[in-house]
Amino acid sequence: MSTMAVSPSAAGWRTLMGRRTMLTVGASILLFFILVAIAAPLIAPYDPILQDGNARLQLPSLLHPLGTDNFGRDILSRIIWGARIDLQIAVIGVAFPFLIGTVVGTVAGFFGGIVDAIFMRIVDIIMAFPFLVLMLSIITILGPGLGSFYIAMALVGWVSYARLIRAQILVLKNSDYAVAAVSLGFGRMRIMFRHLLPNAIAGSIVFSMSDAVLVLLSGAAVSYLGLGVQPPVAEWGVMVAEGQSFITTAWWITLFPGLSIVFLAFGFSILGDALGELLGVHE
DSSP: OOOOOOHHHHHHHEEEEEEEHHHHHHHHHHHHHHHHHHHHHOOSSTTTTOOOOTTTTSSSOOOSSSSSTTOOBBHHHHHHHHHHHHHHHHHHHHHHHHHHHHHHHHHHHHOOOOHHHHHHHHHHHHHOHHHHHHHHHHHHHHHHHHHHHHHHHHHHHHHHHHHHHHHHHHHTTTSHHHHHHTTOOOOOHIIIIIIHHHHOHHHHHOOOOOHHHHHHHHHHHHHHOOHHHHHHHHHHHHHHHHHHHGTTTTHHHHHHHHHHHHHHHHHHHHHHHHHHHHTTTTO
């Protein structure tokens, strides 16, 4: 039986449609969680921290669609309100490392020499320690809480962005348009941040989507260990930790917040992959 050959244009079109489908799916998942977080006061059926001793450890039902925990709190309401905290963790936990790393990488790559050597030695020192161990050490010193988590992420997470941007700037600063900008007498700040950085930042934007997954999981892990969000605030990692003791008798306490973490991480991951394909960026 003969097979019909697929033309390069048809294959390319299918690939493009596949990328757009991934982009749509990833963006839709994130949009769903964002809308849930925004509308939490309107759609949550119960107060997320309200305790009801008569409703402890109830199975999923019409009254409590995802069941209740050991304090009688509605799991669905806590997941809905927890979306606010976990989205905040993913966004803020990426934003500060992204900004710091972008500035450091741009300056180091553009100036080179002793400036580049100093910054890269700092990067090497930070990367010599395991990420999670270093982050937990900083949080332990500063004390538990989201503020400490954000500071730890900013101090540790910027190195990856700095290396990405630096590598791009080292190539782009020798390009024709960069040499022309120098010849025209443009200032260093203008060349770095108006000519070079916009052409170098695509890879970091794509990486930030994957990094959001790491930050989200790190935030959940830190909360699970009692160093992040503190009870009774509704946060998915805290909910998983609280349900651990009841995993065999009240599985729903851990299962549903755990699935929420997985789906949100999946949304960031698939969106990052789709953006990388569309922009031609390979991590």
